Amino acid sequence: EQTLIVKIKPSGVHELVSRGFSVELWAKVIRMGLRQALNLVGGTTFQGIQSWKEADCAYKPNTFRPYENDWPTLVIECGVSESLNRLRVESRWWLENSVEGVNIVLLFSISKKARSIHIEKWEMATHSSPHVAQAGLSHLIGTPTKIQEVDISGPVVPTDESAGTTPIVTGAPLELDFTKIFLRQPVQGCSEGSIIFTEQEL
Template structure:
């Protein structure tokens, strides 16, 4: 989808890069399953707010958010993976007994400082990105430590 702008009650948003399986979500304004938000001058706090926007406004249509925060001065890259997680409902009542609620949740993070990777590998679940079971020869997308080290050479 590239950087398509989407509209929701929470406003307009354009991811730095987005992906959707076009066979299951054929319309240009369909929600992506994967969103990448990257910032060099943007703070990590702003990127996290962006990830929450996607997850809160998509009605659980966006499955994975990858945040990439680059520091040119520190020569480092910080990655965070976000998705909707089930967390205990602190406000459960007899009338509304849901013990768990969906909440934007950080599910993984890793750092690249110089040529040192901490927290790798980074995996993107096939079923969440493609919205179907993998066929023979298909599977999760895994960025292993060696591949992440190659990313570091670009910083």
């Protein structure tokens, strides 16, 4: 028996943040000349081990993941009403259910009351397990791991009162590894490379 994980209809702030970040990410992909190399698969439902799930936004490389059911390499999840713990559960779902198909999960936790955005980058990290090694198996196991945190304090939604206010950003730059998204090494001598969001861009 499988379960479909239903997402609550996004709020205006949710859409503003997730789509705004996606637009900036896509602009960086275009500047690298890779418009045709990456496919946006937002709205696609993916089948996990015992449940189905749809990301707020997701991307996968056309060359190495050409089919509809192929897992995305980059997933973005955004929440306003959801707790940060709930978003972390979602990141683990993507990393564990895709069986190393999803390489990066970005979480955006938005607080309208605190006027802040908390960003976390999650990946599957490999570490040794002495218990597994004692059983005569490979001692390396993968675990969903938080790799980076970025905090943005300031107006989540600009108002007349907040005009001209510069948000305070800590933990930048946010870096997304090229190979983990496109599943190949960047071509040397051209504009290809990791996708980086500086403090000013965030």
